[in-house]
Amino acid sequence: MRTALRRRDGRLVTDMPDERAIMPFIMRRRTESTVYFEQLVDITAAQDWVRRWNAAGGPRLSLFVLVLHEVARMLHTRPRLNRFVARRRLYERDGVYLSFGAMKEFADNAPLEMIKRRFEPDESLGAAVRSLGAAIDEARTAGVAGVDKELKLFLSLPVPLLDIAVSLFHWLDARGLLPASLTSADPMFSSAVVSNLGSLKTDAAFHHLYEHGNCPLFLVVGSIRPTPVVHDGEITIRQILPLRWTFDERIEDGLYAARSAELLRRRLEDPIGHLGLPEDAVRADRAREES
Structure with a gap:
């Protein structure tokens, strides 16, 4: 699996112990x-x-x-x-x-x-x-924030399309391909x-x-x-x-x-x-x- 040395929001850590490098493969999700x-x-x-x-x-x-x-x-x-x-x-x-x-x-x-x-x-x-x-x-004092506007746009989609859109969002995020406008x-x-x-x-x-x-x-x-x-x-x-x-x-x-x-x-x-x-x-x- 090819891994980018840089993402828009970070730089790959290459100097770490082996037990630290293996942990994301053993514990695959943040919640575990x-x-x-x-x-x-x-x-x-x-x-x-x-x-x-x-x-x-x-x-x-x-x-x-x-x-x-x-x-x-x-x-x-x-x-x-x-x-x-x-x-x-x-x-x-x-x-x-x-x-x-x-x-x-x-x-x-x-x-x-x-x-x-x-x-x-x-x-x-x-x-x-x-x-x-x-x-x-x-x-x-402001009106609807930009993040809230994006949420309303997503929630206006039919449920099957919303599920696909969220999955695509996470797929792009994992690869560092999301535009800054969606994460800033x-x-x-x-x-x-x-x-x-x-x-x-x-x-x-x-x-x-x-x-x-x-x-x-x-x-x-x-x-x-x-x-x-x-x-x-x-x-x-x-x-x-x-x-x-x-x-x-x-x-x-x-x-x-x-x-x-x-x-x-x-x-x-x-x-x-x-x-x-x-x-x-x-x-x-x-x-x-x-x-």
Whole structure:
């Protein structure tokens, strides 16, 4: 079977152990390669960091946007998680793309708009906050999104033709032949999907992966809950944020994934050590904007 060295969205990985190369042939589908794991993150310091950033006059920052920014930076730091499987081969993705949802309003029947965005390795937090805020506002106020229009077009087909069209879509995708217009906004062609259930005041679930697309990571952010923990030798109440991961084990081994998640936890629990003082970060952001 001839395999392309490059696809439009990635480059073939050729330097890997044999046991990694054989895994997509043994575990042929994403759903049978799934690993679930949970993190409990002490988010107390991050909450204070966000509060001080906003008080210092930085662009309005939420805890979820901080999590998105840190997930993207983790994927840049740990690039072997930014891979995907296509046609039994492993590819490195061209760039870090995160997908997340924004509800138009907080109501049971409110539509959920999915946003997919590329995160550059040198992107500052302030630039990310402004760009994500604009994307969320646009998603909440815009009409029918391009992806929804494509879905309506597909669903207008008779069922037998729709089944053939979807099968053809997946056949072309496996060979890297899909045009960018069909995948550029599709949230399932991304490095990770990040779902914020905490904004709905509900606990995090372990989400499934999709066979559609090539996204190998799903992160669900739950609701912050006060929890008694041992801190500096004493039992104290800390603000704990549950993060629940779903991971396609074919892209990398569990130890690498666990260490990557641990890196994210350390950065969220010590934002000053990672990002500096929030007041200094706001001043640096203003200087960049003015230059």
